[in-house]
Amino acid sequence: MGDMRRNVDWYKLIIRSILEKGDKRDVNQWFKKRLQNSNRKAYEESVFAKAKADVYAEVDSEKKGNGKD
Amino acid sequence: MANDYLQRSDLTNVLTSEFDRRVPIYLNKFHWLYDFFNTGKLTGQSTRHKGEDYYKIPIQTSVVESVYPSIEMQDTPDALNPTWNQGQLALKKIVGSVAFSEESLVLSNGPNTFIDTWKRNTQGLIMALRKDLSCYLQGTGDGSLGVVASADDGADTITLDSARHIRKGMVLDVYDNDASPNEEAADLVVDYVDYPNNVVYFSGSPNLSGVAADSKLFKAGSHPTTQNPDRAPMGLGVIVDDDTGSYLGLSRDTYKYMKAIVADGDSPGTPQALTWDRILDLDLAMRQGSYGETADMVYTSAKVERKFYQLMRDEGQPIERMPRKDGMPGGLKLVLSGKELPVYGDVHGVPNTMFFLNKSNMLKYTGGETGWATRGSGSPFHKIADKLAYECIYRFWVNFAGVWPEANGRLNDITE
Numbered sequence: 001m002g003d004m005r006r007n008v009d010w011y012k013l014i015i016r017s018i019l020e021k022g023d024k025r026d027v028n029q030w031f032k033k034r035l036q037n038s039n040r041k042a043y044e045e046s047v048f049a050k051a052k053a054d055v056y057a058e059v060d061s062e063k064k065g066n067g068k069d
Numbered sequence: 070m071a072n073d074y075l076q077r078s079d080l081t082n083v084l085t086s087e088f089d090r091r092v093p094i095y096l097n098k099f100h101w102l103y104d105f106f107n108t109g110k111l112t113g114q115s116t117r118h119k120g121e122d123y124y125k126i127p128i129q130t131s132v133v134e135s136v137y138p139s140i141e142m143q144d145t146p147d148a149l150n151p152t153w154n155q156g157q158l159a160l161k162k163i164v165g166s167v168a169f170s171e172e173s174l175v176l177s178n179g180p181n182t183f184i185d186t187w188k189r190n191t192q193g194l195i196m197a198l199r200k201d202l203s204c205y206l207q208g209t210g211d212g213s214l215g216v217v218a219s220a221d222d223g224a225d226t227i228t229l230d231s232a233r234h235i236r237k238g239m240v241l242d243v244y245d246n247d248a249s250p251n252e253e254a255a256d257l258v259v260d261y262v263d264y265p266n267n268v269v270y271f272s273g274s275p276n277l278s279g280v281a282a283d284s285k286l287f288k289a290g291s292h293p294t295t296q297n298p299d300r301a302p303m304g305l306g307v308i309v310d311d312d313t314g315s316y317l318g319l320s321r322d323t324y325k326y327m328k329a330i331v332a333d334g335d336s337p338g339t340p341q342a343l344t345w346d347r348i349l350d351l352d353l354a355m356r357q358g359s360y361g362e363t364a365d366m367v368y369t370s371a372k373v374e375r376k377f378y379q380l381m382r383d384e385g386q387p388i389e390r391m392p393r394k395d396g397m398p399g400g401l402k403l404v405l406s407g408k409e410l411p412v413y414g415d416v417h418g419v420p421n422t423m424f425f426l427n428k429s430n431m432l433k434y435t436g437g438e439t440g441w442a443t444r445g446s447g448s449p450f451h452k453i454a455d456k457l458a459y460e461c462i463y464r465f466w467v468n469f470a471g472v473w474p475e476a477n478g479r480l481n482d483i484t485e
Contacts, residue, residue, distance in 0.1 A: 003246065004209055004216075004306045007338045007421060007482065010230050014282045017219035017228075034283060037248055039314030047338030 003037065006044075011051030019059065027052065074458055075169035075190060077176055100203030101397050102368065102415070106469065109432030117159055122436055126156040126317055126470055130326050132360055154324065156317025160436045160466040161302045163202065165194045168453065168460040194463060201288075204234040205301040206469065207419050211293050212301030213285035217243065218267070220280035225260075225271045227280060232267040233417055235259060240289040243280050248298075253279045256289050302468045305368070305424050308431070309471065309479045317470060329474045330355045334482030340421050343376045343483045345384060348423075351478050352405050355425060358475030364425035367403060367412040372485035373423055374414020377401060421485055425478035431471050439465035 018027050031048050038044050113125035135149040167190045177183045205212060215229035227243075229235070239259045244250040260272035269286075271277075287293070293300050307314075311328035313321055321327045332351045334341040356363055369377070378401060381388045389402040391411040400413040410425075441449035442462040449461045471477045 003211075004419070005310070005312075005481065006230075007340060009340070010216075010218075011338075013218045013230065017282045020219065030282065034246065037246065039312040043312075043337055050336070050339065 008047055008051045011048055012055050015055045072168040075173050077172040100199050102203055102206055104396050106431050106433040109434045111434055121159045123157055123159050126158050128154045128156050130154055156319055158468050158470055160468050162466050164464045165198045166460050166462045167194055171457040203417055206304045207417055208304040209306040210299035210301055210303040212291055213287055215286045217282055217284045220277040222277040227269050229267045232262050232264055232269055235262050235269050241286045242289050242292050243284050243286055244292050245284045250293055253284055309424050309477045327474050330358055330478040332480050340482050340484040343380050351480050355478040359473055362427050362476040363406045363408055365428040366426050367410055367423055369414050369423040370418035370420050371414040371416055373483050377412055421483050423480040427476035430473040430476040434468050436466040
């Protein structure tokens with residue numbers, strides 16, 4: 001099945017959504033599965049890595065901001 | 070999904086003719102993008118599984134190249150003929166139906182009650198077909214209408230990457246993004262769409278607990294299968310692309326000329342500002358790759374069209390509007406390669422992206438008859454088995470292809 005090209009914003013949305021119910025391991029597992037069907041693996045890997053780093057940094061700073069850290 | 074019959078109670082209890090005056094009859098409008106494409110000629114038919122007609126599409130890969138500088142008494146150069154490859158294209162069937170009871174036809178007392186309603190339903194159906202077609206024209210051929218970002222079972226909502234193809238009243242299935250897709254939810258009835266936030270509300274408290282991120286929404290019963298991974302016609306998402314997958318049956322990794330000209334931002338996948346240099350670089354690559362064939366129009370999202378307007382303004386360029394003409398909407402004007410191109414921003418356009426389309430190389434292919442199925446009786450009214458009720462089926466066979474892939478271009482990663 002073909003798939004549209006996804007950008008960093010879309011990956012961030014998905015990673016956020018997975019983190020609501022799961023953890024970082026679930027994020028990696030989901031991406032591993034997604035990558036199996038991809039026709040543009042190098043692109044997906046770089047965009048995913050950037051989105052992941054951004055989201056994790058955001059989550060960390062939110063935690064600190066909430067005094068939960 | 071069961072038939073939703075037009076019944077007499079719909080006509081008498083709801084007073085359809087009164088209702089007509091307040092609600093526009095044509096909820097879905099005809100889409101001009103389909104009309105923009107030229108019609109391609111089909112040759113070499115064969116049939117694939119499930120009655121799908123398969124056609125051979127000639128792909129020209131080079132022109133005559135036997136031109137050399139020469140001197141006196143030099144042997145004449147060897148001829149170098151143009152080269153071709155052969156792509157394959159399957160026609161996709163699109164079907165729509167309306168059903169109504171005997172009573173709605175024979176017991177309606179108002180002089181035009183049935184006819185008015187019938188006209189609205191059938192014309193609305195045809196427009197819905199073309200509206201869905203315009204959605205498929207943006208996609209990759211899988212027929213999906215949106216991708217799940219998250220689902221909330223308690224609130225009966227699914228948040229999508231973009232809800233632009235979803236409308237109230239649609240009945241949808243959700244499938245995961247696997248090579249053998251698995252159903253996660255079925256027959257979800259769209260109750261309301263919060264477009265600014267891309268949230269779709271469903272009626273009837275459906276079970277959404279199994280709906281995962283990255284899954285896709287399809288019209289109920291039209292989901293892809295392992296055997297039929299691409300149920301819908303191909304769209305710009307796959308025609309104007311440069312990934313390594315297969316296009317027209319040819320691997321873009323092996324046959325690199327099957328790639329369209331695609332330009333990403335500095336960091337692929339991260340949106341950045343639209344600039345003239347980005348547009349010009351893409352145009353130059355297209356002109357060189359396609360032997361002078363250049364784009365005839367630019368198709369983009371409504372928000373990117375706005376960014377294009379701002380770019381024109383900031384660069385001090387004259388901002389001109391292309392008038393609404395020949396069934397095409399009004400748009401902005403871009404002068405590129407000495408040619409005037411209309412720039413159309415559409416609510417269905419792929420976000421963050423501009424498509425530069427060449428009219429003579431972006432073709433639509435149709436087969437068989439387009440219209441109401443009238444086999445047997447010659448009438449479009451078919452009696453439904455075991456019921457004194459009727460249905461009319463509208464159908465056509467269509468697909469799209471760019472036959473000189475490098476004549477079409479795509480600029481990704483544009484900030485909206």
